[in-house]
Amino acid sequence: TIIIIMTTEKKVTSNNEKINETVNNLYFFNLDNDNCEIVSRKKKEDFYNEKSNDNKKNYLMSPKLSIPTNELLLKAEENGKRKFSWMDTENRVILNVGGIRHETFMHVLKKIPATRxxxxxxNLANYDPVLNEYFYDRHPGVFAMILNYYRTGKLHYPTNVCGPLFEEELEFWGLDANQVEPCCWMTYTQHRDTxxxxxxxESLDLDTEPPSHEEIAKKFGWEEDFYSGTMSSWQMLKPKxxxxxxxxxxxxxxxxxSIISIFFVIVSIVSFCLKTHPYMRVPEISFNATIYDNEPLHVIKNSTSRAHPYFFYVELICNIWFTFELLSRFIFSPNMKKFCKDPINIIDFIATVSFYIDWGLEELFSDTNRDTVEFFSIIRILRxxxxxxHSSGLKILIQTFKASAQELLLLVFFVLLGIVIFAALVYYAERVQQNPGNQFDSIPVGLWWAIITMCTIGFGDMVPKTYLGMIVGSVCALMGVLTIALPVPVIVSNFAMFYSHAQARSKLPKKRRRILQPHEVKPIVGRSTTAALLGTIASSNSTHFVTERNINIPENGDTHPGIERRYYDSLIENFARNMNHFTLSISRRPQDDLIQAGVAYGIRWG
Known part of the structure; x- marks a missing residue:
């Protein structure tokens, strides 16, 4: 067995001085014995000039030297002296991922078992016996990090790709995403928070664009009727x-x-507030007298007031609208169970029903109990x-408090802890010294003072009089500022995060171009379209059949048939959507246009 290796060498003189002249030598090795004998060495130029040495030429393959996997290749290292060492090629693997070739050894890939x-x-379908490589149409940049994981045992996250893409690639190769190194973990998990x-x-429904008919049909669960065109009149009317x-x-x-609804809400709240003003109330004076022999013995005068009657009519009109709106939204709702569980709808229902209950019970109570009845109408403010x-900002604000619930509960815990501690401290601090004007006669009274001080309000109704009490009050105010200020940045950052994503989402195009799935792409029937793209088909009139559709390529003398960019949309849309037979005329332009059109629309041209 003879193997040929080409090396690039520098000429060396007798005193080991290198000469700036490069010589390409071909070494012929005989592997039939254990000594790996060098049969001969020739210059590359001399070897090709020998016309009679056809047998040796067969060992040198072009453009690459293809070595059987069951043989051993010699590696030449030139460091002034020629050294030859064995290099195992039996386990060498060539992986072509996305057009980028990677070479490694099989024992490296065996380091992580139970993976692709x-x-x-x-025997795999991805193996190409001609090129002796495995081809995978995956992301080459991510695969470089994955292959490095096999080599080093450390999985790093590439910052130039999106997190879901990285997870998808790891899932394809059968790797666990939790094996990412700690140095990259924070950067890698940012996409999960996003x-x-x-x-x-998405759940807040912040869309300011009208939904399409397809989206409405999907919300009501009528997709099949929508696509089949068998929707009834009620199904057409109810979504509208x-x-x-x-x-x-x-x-x-x-x-x-929407404007009318907001108007009635504002009028209802304003009416609820104004009817408590003294100038907006009507005084009522009642007398209770005891009469004996037609002469009063005791006369009790009771003076009260009630809201002006006009406010009742205003609230009646508002609640008629609220009742109509609530019933309409319930009847036309896509999901009545979900509608009944919505907190806003529950508040609206209770506020509307409370008006009718107050109206019915008003005559059953005496004038002295009318204020008790009106107290329960406070729930109408929740409207x-x-x-x-009608406001995306309010939705984001409410969601911010929900997302910051853990920080808010932590804030309440520390505030309550500080209130109890400083209430006890100020109680005993005021009793240590002689203090005739001591206002802290118990710890529960000190709780009120502590919460007002920690919140930096300071009504001044209760103040410490001793020096020790003043010190306790100062520390209480300082701790209150620090305690309340700590979670504020977290809440602000949550609001900024929600708001920025909402603004970015509002600018995102709602309708995107449809990408065909792999199972939706049908193979091309008839003459090879690839040949047409490469210009190998003659310029005569010809027709290429794509599934049930055909394209007529007119004759115009160009050897590279293609398609102009302005015909992309109409051509591909007809391919993907129109189910009827039709013929399209395509003007011939550079072949890259048609190739890019196929890639852009997810169509594989065969």
Missing amino acids: LSRLTP QDTLAVI LWSLFDEPWSSRSARIL LFKLTQ
């Missing part, structure tokens, strides 16, 4: 009526109804939360 690369065999934030924003009351941005009529349906 650890089970490579020539995905959670986007999921929350629902959009009027629940989607303020769906149409001009929906905006008008202000209905405004969140």
Whole structure:
């Protein structure tokens, strides 16, 4: 067995001085014995000039030297002297990932068992026996980090790719994403926080664009009827009526109804507040007298006031609208169970029902108990939360408090802890010295002073009089400032995060170009389109059949048939959507256009 190796050498004189002249030598090795005898050495130029040495030429293959996997190749190292060492080629593996070739050894891929690369065999469909390599149409940049993981045992996250793409590649190669090194873990997990934030924003329904008919049909669960075109009149009417009351941005009529709803909410709240003003109330004077022999013995005068009757009519009109709106939204809702569980709808229902209950019970109570009845009408103020349906900022603010619930609970815990501690301290501090004007007669009284001081309000109704009490008060105020200020940056950052993502999402195009899935791409039938792209088909009129559709390529003398960019959309859309037979004329331009069109629309040209 003879193997040929080409080396690049520098000429060396007798005193080991290198000469700037490069010589390409071909070494012929005989592997039939254990000594690896060098049969001969020739210059590359001389070897090619020998016309009669055809047998030796067969060992030298072009453009690459292909060595059988069951042989051993010699590696030449030139460090002034020629040294030859054995290099195992039996386990060498060539991996072509996304057009980038990677070479490694099989024992390296065996380091991580139960993965795709650890089970490579020539029987796989990805193996190319001609090129002696495995081809995978995956991301080459991520694969470089994955292959490095096999070599070093450390998985690092490339910062130039998105997190979901990295996870998808790891899943394809059968690797665990939790093996990412600690130095890259924080950067790697940022995409998870972003995905959670986007999921929350998606649930808030902040879209200001009208939903499409397909999206509405999907929300109501009528996809099959929508695509088949068998929707009834009620199915056509119900989504439109629902959009009027629940989607303020769906149409001009929906905006008008939204403005009317906001107007009635504001009028209801203003009326509820104004009717408590003394100038807006009507005085009522009642007498209770005891009469004996037609002469009063005892006369009790009771003076009260009640809201002006006009406020009742204002609230009646407002609640009629709220009742109509609530019933309409319930009847036209896509999911009635989900509608009943919505907190905003629950508040709206209770506030509306409370008005009718107050109206019915008003005559059953005496005038002295009328204030007790009106007290329960305070729940109508909660109608202000209905405004969140019309403001994305309010939705984001409420979601910010939900996301910061853990920090807020921690804040409440530390505040309560400080209140109890400083209430006890100020109570005993005021009793240590003689203090005739001591206002802290118990620890529960000190709780009120402590919470007012920690919140830096300071009403001044209770103040310490002794020096020790003043010191306790100063420390209490200082600790209150520090305790309350600590979670504020977290809440602000959460709001900024939600708001920035919401703004970015609002600028994102809602309708994106449809990408065909691999199972949706049908193979090309007929003459090879690849040949047409490479210009190997003659310029005569010809037709290339793609599934059930054909393309007529006119004759214009160009050897590279292609397609102009302005025809991309119409051509591919017809390929993907139109189910009828049709013929398209394509003007011939540089072949790259048609190739890029196929890649851009996810169509594989065969």
